[in-house]
Amino acid sequence: MALPKPNKESDSIVVVKGLTKHFSVGRGLFRREQARLHAVDDVSFDVARGEVFGLVGESGCGKTTTGRMLVKLTVPTSGDIFVDNEDISAISGQGMREFRQRVQMIFQDPYESLDPRMTVFDIISEPLNVNHIGNLEEREERVAYMLSRVGITPPEMFFFRFPHELSGGQRQRVAIARALVVNPEFIVADEPTSMLDVSIRTGVMKLLAELQEDFGMSYLYITHDLAVARYLCDRIAVMYLGKIVEMAGAEDIIKNPLHPYSKALISAVPLPDPAIRRDVPNIKGGVSKPINPPPRCRFYPRCPVAKNICRDSDHPELCEASPGHFVACHLVAR
Amino acid sequence: MDALLKIENFTMHYRTRAGHVKAVDDVTFSLAHGQSLGLVGESGCGKTSVAMSIMRLLPYNSEIKSGTIVLHGQDIYSMREEEFRKLRWKEVAMIFQAAMNALNPVYTVGSQITEVILEHEPEVSEREARQRVTELFSIVGIPEERMDHYPHEYSGGMKQRAVIAMALACNPSLIIADEPTTALDVIVQDKILREMEEIRRKTGMSMMYISHDVSVIAEVSDIVGVMYAGKLVEIGPADDVFKRPRHPYTYGLMNAYPSILGEKRDLATIPGEPPNLMFPPLGCRFHPRCDWATDECGQVEPRARYVGPDHSVACHNPLRAPSSGGEPIGVAKA
Amino acid sequence: MRSLAQNWAVFKESRIGLAGLAIIVCFGVFGLMWPIMIGNLWDVHIYHPVVGFDPAMMHPAPPCRGHVLGTDPIGRDVLAQLMFSTGREFLLGVLSAVISVVVGTFVGAIAAYYGGLTDSFFMRLADIIMLFPFVPLLVVVGSLVRLDMFSFAIILGFLEAFGGITIILKAQALQVNVRPYIDAAKVAGGDDLHIIRSHIIPNVLPLSFLYMMFNVTAAILSEATLSFFGVLNIDMSWGMMIHTAETAGYLFDYGRYWWLWLPSGLAITLFCAAFYMVGRGLDEVVNPRLRKR
Numbered sequence: 001m002a003l004p005k006p007n008k009e010s011d012s013i014v015v016v017k018g019l020t021k022h023f024s025v026g027r028g029l030f031r032r033e034q035a036r037l038h039a040v041d042d043v044s045f046d047v048a049r050g051e052v053f054g055l056v057g058e059s060g061c062g063k064t065t066t067g068r069m070l071v072k073l074t075v076p077t078s079g080d081i082f083v084d085n086e087d088i089s090a091i092s093g094q095g096m097r098e099f100r101q102r103v104q105m106i107f108q109d110p111y112e113s114l115d116p117r118m119t120v121f122d123i124i125s126e127p128l129n130v131n132h133i134g135n136l137e138e139r140e141e142r143v144a145y146m147l148s149r150v151g152i153t154p155p156e157m158f159f160f161r162f163p164h165e166l167s168g169g170q171r172q173r174v175a176i177a178r179a180l181v182v183n184p185e186f187i188v189a190d191e192p193t194s195m196l197d198v199s200i201r202t203g204v205m206k207l208l209a210e211l212q213e214d215f216g217m218s219y220l221y222i223t224h225d226l227a228v229a230r231y232l233c234d235r236i237a238v239m240y241l242g243k244i245v246e247m248a249g250a251e252d253i254i255k256n257p258l259h260p261y262s263k264a265l266i267s268a269v270p271l272p273d274p275a276i277r278r279d280v281p282n283i284k285g286g287v288s289k290p291i292n293p294p295p296r297c298r299f300y301p302r303c304p305v306a307k308n309i310c311r312d313s314d315h316p317e318l319c320e321a322s323p324g325h326f327v328a329c330h331l332v333a334r
Numbered sequence: 335m336d337a338l339l340k341i342e343n344f345t346m347h348y349r350t351r352a353g354h355v356k357a358v359d360d361v362t363f364s365l366a367h368g369q370s371l372g373l374v375g376e377s378g379c380g381k382t383s384v385a386m387s388i389m390r391l392l393p394y395n396s397e398i399k400s401g402t403i404v405l406h407g408q409d410i411y412s413m414r415e416e417e418f419r420k421l422r423w424k425e426v427a428m429i430f431q432a433a434m435n436a437l438n439p440v441y442t443v444g445s446q447i448t449e450v451i452l453e454h455e456p457e458v459s460e461r462e463a464r465q466r467v468t469e470l471f472s473i474v475g476i477p478e479e480r481m482d483h484y485p486h487e488y489s490g491g492m493k494q495r496a497v498i499a500m501a502l503a504c505n506p507s508l509i510i511a512d513e514p515t516t517a518l519d520v521i522v523q524d525k526i527l528r529e530m531e532e533i534r535r536k537t538g539m540s541m542m543y544i545s546h547d548v549s550v551i552a553e554v555s556d557i558v559g560v561m562y563a564g565k566l567v568e569i570g571p572a573d574d575v576f577k578r579p580r581h582p583y584t585y586g587l588m589n590a591y592p593s594i595l596g597e598k599r600d601l602a603t604i605p606g607e608p609p610n611l612m613f614p615p616l617g618c619r620f621h622p623r624c625d626w627a628t629d630e631c632g633q634v635e636p637r638a639r640y641v642g643p644d645h646s647v648a649c650h651n652p653l654r655a656p657s658s659g660g661e662p663i664g665v666a667k668a
Numbered sequence: 669m670r671s672l673a674q675n676w677a678v679f680k681e682s683r684i685g686l687a688g689l690a691i692i693v694c695f696g697v698f699g700l701m702w703p704i705m706i707g708n709l710w711d712v713h714i715y716h717p718v719v720g721f722d723p724a725m726m727h728p729a730p731p732c733r734g735h736v737l738g739t740d741p742i743g744r745d746v747l748a749q750l751m752f753s754t755g756r757e758f759l760l761g762v763l764s765a766v767i768s769v770v771v772g773t774f775v776g777a778i779a780a781y782y783g784g785l786t787d788s789f790f791m792r793l794a795d796i797i798m799l800f801p802f803v804p805l806l807v808v809v810g811s812l813v814r815l816d817m818f819s820f821a822i823i824l825g826f827l828e829a830f831g832g833i834t835i836i837l838k839a840q841a842l843q844v845n846v847r848p849y850i851d852a853a854k855v856a857g858g859d860d861l862h863i864i865r866s867h868i869i870p871n872v873l874p875l876s877f878l879y880m881m882f883n884v885t886a887a888i889l890s891e892a893t894l895s896f897f898g899v900l901n902i903d904m905s906w907g908m909m910i911h912t913a914e915t916a917g918y919l920f921d922y923g924r925y926w927w928l929w930l931p932s933g934l935a936i937t938l939f940c941a942a943f944y945m946v947g948r949g950l951d952e953v954v955n956p957r958l959r960k961r
Contacts, residue, residue, distance in 0.1 A: 058519035071855050100857030113848040117870045126866075127856040167607050178856065197376040198546060199604040199623075202590040206603060224519070231592035231601070254594050268524035269594050270549035274572040276595075280528075283521050285489070 013186050013218045014047040014070065019079035021065050025291055038290040039065045041242035042079070044318070047186070052212060052219045054233030054250065056226055056265075058287050062242040063222045067188040070220060071105045072096075083186060097131055104179040108191040110171035114163040120147075120174055121159040127182045146177040149214075150207060169200035173207065180211060190222045205232060226269055230254050238262045241290040241298040244318060248325035258327040261299050281305075297330065305331060337364040337404075338507055338540050339388065339426075344401030346387055353612045357383045359564040360401070362638065365557070367507065370534060370541040372555030372572070374548055374587070376608060380564040381544045382431070385510045388542075389428050390418050406507070423454050427501040429511040436497050437485040443496045444471075444481030450503045470499040473533060491522035498530065505537070512544045527554055548588055552576055557644075560584045563609050563619040566638070570645030580641050580652040582624045618650065626651055678953045685949015691942035695935075699754030710748065717752040718903045720744045728918065731927055738927035740909070741916040750931050753905050757939060760821045760891055760905075761884035767825025768833050769880045775830065776837030777868045780845050781860065790834060797831035803893055810899030817902050820894075824887050833879055837872055844871040874954045881947030885940040892936050906932040906939075 021040040040062040047053040055063045068074040070081060072088060081088045083103060091099050104127075107113035114123055124143045128134055134142065140159075147155035150173040163171055172192060179187055189208065193201045209232055212219060223229050229236050230250050237247040238261065246259040257263045264283045271278075281304045290298065295314045300306050309330045318328045346358040358380045365371050373381045386392050388403055390410060402409050405426060410418055430436050438446060444467050451463040458466075468478050474495040485493060494514065501509050511530070515523035531554055534541050545551050551558055552572065559569040560581065568581040579585040589602035606623040609615055615622055621631035630650050638648045679685050706712060714722045721743040722734065729739045737746035779787040809815070809823070844850070845868060853863050894900050895907025898915070902908055913919055913928035922929060 058521070068851075073851055073854060097857055100855065103855075105852070105855045107848045107852055109848060113852045115849040115853070115867050115871070118866075126853065126858065130853075130856055130858045130862050169607060175852070178852070197608070198548070198587060198590050199376060200607060202601045202603045203605075205592075206601065227592040227594045230594055230598065251598065264521055266594060268520040270520075270524065270527070270547065270553045271595055272549045272552045272576065272588055272591065272593060273595070274552045274555070274576055280521075280524055283525075285491075287519060287522075288489075 011048055012046040013049050013084060014220070015080075015082040015085075016046065016066075016070070017044050017080045017082075019043045019066065019069060019081065020077045021062070021069060021074065022077045035291045038242045038293055040069070040076075041290070043239075043242070043244055044079075045237055045244065045247060047218050047220060049185075050212075050216050050218055051235065052209075052221055052233045054229035054236040055220060055222045055239060056224065056229045056236055057239035058224060058265075060241070060287055060289060061239040063239050064190055066239075067105070067190050067220060067222050070186075071103055071188050072099070073105075100127070101131060101133075101182040102184055103186045103188070104182065104184040105188040105190065106172075106175055106179045106192045109195050110168055110175055111163075111195070113175050114171055116163055119160045119162060120166070123163070123174060124178045124181055127178060131182065133182070142181060143177075146181050147174075149180070149211065150174070150177045151203070152177070167200075168196055169204060172196060172204050176204075176207065176211070180215065180217075183215070184217060186218045186220070188220045188222070191224065193228065194223070194225070208232065226254065226266060238265065241287070241293065243298050243315060243328065244326075245299065245329070246325075246327045247318065248327075252325055256325075258321055258325065258332050259299075259329050260303050260305050260331075264304075297328075307331060338367050338369075338406065339365040339542075340402075340404040341384070341388070342402050342404070344384070344387065344403060345399040346383060346392070347397045347399055348393075349395045349397060350612075354397075355611045356564050356614055357396075357611060358387065359614075361561075361564075361566045362401075363557075363559055363566060363569055365508070365540050365542065368534070368538045368540060369556050370531075370543065370554055371557045371559060372543045372545065372551035373559045373561060374545055374551045375561035376546055378563075378608060378611065379561040381561050382512055384561075385428065385512050385542070385544055388426060388510060389422065390415075391428075420454075423450065423506065424504040425506055426508045426510065427504065427506040429497055429501050429509065429514050431513045432517060436500075437493060439485050442482045442484055443488065444483075447496070447500050447503050450500055454504045466503070467499070470502055473502065473536075474499045475529060490518055491526065494518060494522075494526055495529075498526070498533075502533065502537075506539060508540045508542065510542045510544070513546070514543070515550065516545070516547075523550075530554070548591065560587065563614055564611055565619055565648060567620065567649065568645075568647045569638075570642065570647075574642055574645050578642075580645070580647040581620075581649050582626055582653060583620050585653060618648075626653070675953050679949050682949040682952050684945045685952070688942040688945025688947075688949060691938055692946065695754055695939055695942070696758070698751060699758060702751045702755060705751065706748070710745075715745050715748040717744060717749040720748065728925060728928060737931050740912055740928060741918060742912070746909070746927055746931055749904055749909055750906070750935060753909070753932075754935070756817055756905060757888055757891075757935075760817055760824075761887045761939075761943070763818075763821040764825035764828065764887040765880045765883035767822060768828035768883050769837075769876045771826065771829035772833035772837050772879075773869060773872055773876045775834045776839075777841045777864050777872060779834070779838045780841030781864050781868060787838075790830070791838070794831050794834045797827060798835075802827065802890055806890065806894055807897060807899050810894060810901075814901035815899070817891075817900075817905070820891065820900060820902070821887065824890055828883055828886065833883070836879060837876060840872050840875045841868050844868050847871075878947055878950045878954050881943050881950060884943040885947075888936060888940050888943075906936045 019040055020042055023037040023039055025035040025037050043066060045053070055066060057063045065074060069076050088099065121143055124146055125139045128139050128142065144155040147158060152158050152170060152173055166174065192208065193204050196204060205228065221229065221233055233250045235248065236250050236253045237244045238253070238259065239245070240261050246253060246257065246262045253262060254266060257266050260281065264281050267278055267280045283304060284302045297310045297315050300310045303310065313330060316328045316330045318326045321327045321332055341364065342362050344358060344361045348355040348357050361384060373384065375381045398411065403411060405421065437443060447467045447470065448460065448463045451458055451466060452460065467481060471478055471481060476492055476495050488496060515526055518526065527550065530541065543551060543554055555572050557569065558572045558575045560567050560583065562583045568575060568579070568584045575584065576588065579588055586602055586604040590604060592601060604623050609619060617633045618631045618636050621627040624631065628651060636648045636650045638646045640646050641652050706715060714720050722739060727739050727743040728741045729735060731738045735745050735747065737750065739745055775790055779790040850863060850867055853867050891905060892907035895902060895905050896911050896914065898911050909932035910929050913925065918925040918928050
């Protein structure tokens with residue numbers, strides 16, 4: 001079966017430049033817009049071919065919105081996204097069909113991301129079906145292959161089951177098979193394991209890592225869990241209220257966090273060892289919503305080490321503190 | 335030891351259309367004054383059912399098959415409903431799962447807690463009750479002036495604190511916290527867990543934490559109980575259980591999850607999925623997923639036995655602790 | 669989402685739904701008896717529901733050997749009328765309900781999926797239709813055009829389709845529309861038509877089916893009311909039977925001439941109640957929250 005795959009030479013599969021998404025708050029038919037929620041604000045990064053790039057942050061930091069913009073589910077307010085050097089905002093019509101085969105997404109909730117009225121076969125073959133790839137026989141073969149690859153065997157036994165007849169882990173495996181069935185080059189994985197039970201979760205995480213290696217895809221892996229990001233990702237970007245505050249190699253960021261927020265995040269992760277009790281930097285309050293935020297550093301109100309410069313200047317730029325390690329903080333010596 | 339709570343051979347089933355769900359099976363443990371016990375397990379393992387049994391809040395389709403729950407020397411299921419109602423909240427209070435929804439949106443937070451006090455302690459005047467709410471607010475770290483605010487004006491972390499204040503309202507000797515921080519972000523979760531431990535130390539009450547997250551339990555518990563498929567498979571002092579897990583499931587659970595500590599390591603996967611509790615496997619309920627299972631495990635149900643001081647495990651072939659790190663040693667097939 | 673057998677198991681537990689279904693089956697058998705009776709056991713000239721006449725007695729005749737439910741003021745057999753009308757009531761109820769639900773489902777799904785202006789247009793249209801009370805509106809329409817059973821069923825179906833049912837089904841479609849599997853279908857490459865057809869409509873359909881039952885009830889009641897006022901060009905129906913009794917003045921002495929209105933009145937009530945009861949039973953299948961453990 002012919003799965004088109006553009007063969008362009010470039011280091012980065014995805015390049016994101018100044019990506020911004022603002023949502024209007026409290027606007028209605030007869031109401032004037034009251035405020036703007038800066039969900040994603042001037043975010044730039046790139047994902048190399050075959051790389052797993054982690055986007056880590058707490059709820060409401062804009063990581064999911066970023067992921068949705070990359071698969072064209074949400075239209076950016078401004079900024080550019082290039083996939084294979086192609087500006088995706090210009091894609092439509094036939095190009096869209098090709099784009100959908102190159103870029104896929106795995107959703108968070110396996111109980112919600114599968115249509116309850118479709119069989120496993122219909123679900124996994126949907127991307128082939130709507131893109132008119134292959135005939136029924138070829139599709140059957142492909143679906144069976146994908147099912148066996150995601151560890152659901154024997155595949156034919158599962159063709160005509162409905163999602164409610166599967167366990168949570170099996171559902172997420174089906175969702176993964178659906179995303180991979182068109183041989184995509186790039187996958188946005190939005191917390192694919194956070195809804196699964198611990199003993200099931202590990203299996204799915206290992207599967208994702210294994211498939212990535214075998215199929216040579218790139219992932220944007222979105223998660224709130226630094227430990228998961230460390231396990232799966234090559235590089236990690238930490239987001240806070242719509243901004244990337246730190247970006248570096250996974251081990252680098254875990255062992256040597258520079259931004260006060262990353263430090264707090266890492267030291268707040270509970271540890272499975274009762275013998276260790278750590279000190280946590282004193283972070284004030286909880287995450288607020290970035291509605292009409294002042295121009296200064298987004299983390300200023302909670303920052304334990306903030307100085308006058310943080311209050312008086314604009315949000316700091318992301319700068320390279322050491323090779324490959326970027327941080328957006330006024331107080332980190334460059 | 336002077337036990338506050340003693341649960342002995344407690345077995346509870348749910349009647350459903352399709353049959354009996356053996357949700358809690360022969361669970362025995364006790365909790366001393368001032369101690370904290372963590373109950374860990376995956377969804378559907380029976381940990382919440384145990385909590386609801388202690389609170390006598392079981393749904394009408396539940397059926398207690400055998401066993402006793404003794405609180406303060408009194409068997410709670412031999413009491414009349416009205417008698418127990420007096421104990422509930424004054425002796426044992428609960429922080430429910432998804433606590434954010436436990437607050438009524440149409441009343442101020444302060445008045446809701448006042449209401450709880452007045453309801454359970456009729457001799458207290460309204461002024462005294464309000465006075466106590468002020469104290470509770472300062473204990474859990476909510477500014478006093480927020481008393482007259484409505485729940486929607488609170489952030490997620492603050493709502494959680496308000497719910498903790500409500501549980502503390504009548505000075506109970508035991509608080510059961512069912513997934514108290516699951517909906518919260520890590521930094522806030524960390525702070526609230528610390529605060530709860532602080533309160534426990536100050537007031538000398540007992541805590542029972544229930545969570546699916548091994549790490550959360552490790553942070554706060556003196557004693558750890560591990561549940562699997564309705565069974566308490568291992569219980570013992572936290573340090574001991576985490577350092578030398580004896581049950582293969584406990585071992586799997588602890589190593590199934592990536593950590594941000596130490597070197598990046600491979601994860602242990604537990605094959606298969608938890609059983610359907612309508613038809614639990616014969617013998618040990620974990621044997622179909624256990625790497626070390628023998629013929630005996632599939633036929634004879636293991637009884638809990640002591641493997642160390644206060645450390646018991648329900649396994650035919652408990653793992654032996656390795657002398658220095660690495661994989662534990664299973665008993666070879668006889 | 670469960671299989672048909674499981675749905676049936678849930679439905680079976682609701683006594684009210686089963687009772688409704690039993691009544692509908694009885695009506696079905698009763699209606700099917702008409703073609704067997706007429707011409708074989710019953711003389712067409714005497715038992716024809718519209719032009720029949722029994723010259724052997726005074727009319728309206730009370731129940732007797734030849735006419736189990738008596739005759740009407742112009743000498744037609746009441747039981748024959750009742751039996752003849754049953755099939756047509758089925759046709760009316762089911763046809764208008766099917767039209768309203770099929771059209772309503774499409775309109776609701778489209779309004780929910782596209783939102784914006786499309787949505788506003790259909791919702792305001794529904795508001796307007798709902799503001800016009802059905803019965804007076806149809807009285808006016810009925811006096812302008814001659815409405816027979818078939819055209820009446822179609823008009824009723826479309827009025828209901830763009831009225832209340834659109835709003836209900838759109839609300840359901842909106843809930844479906846925000847589900848992640850709709851996003852997943854978009855990412856898979858599905859176009860609008862694919863998503864509406866393959867994802868939104870199948871997930872709205874159970875509710876549509878439920879409302880179909882309630883719409884049968886609504887259609888039968890509307891027909892009875894309008895026939896009673898005599899604005900429909902229908903030669904025979906349960907509503908017409910009461911209309912005949914009323915215009916001939918026999919309803920003033922309703923106790924004495926009970927066979928002129930009681931059988932048809934009871935038939936209307938029972939028939940409507942039966943579909944309503946099936947709807948209630950289905951409600952438990954469709955809305956899991958109502959389900960007993």
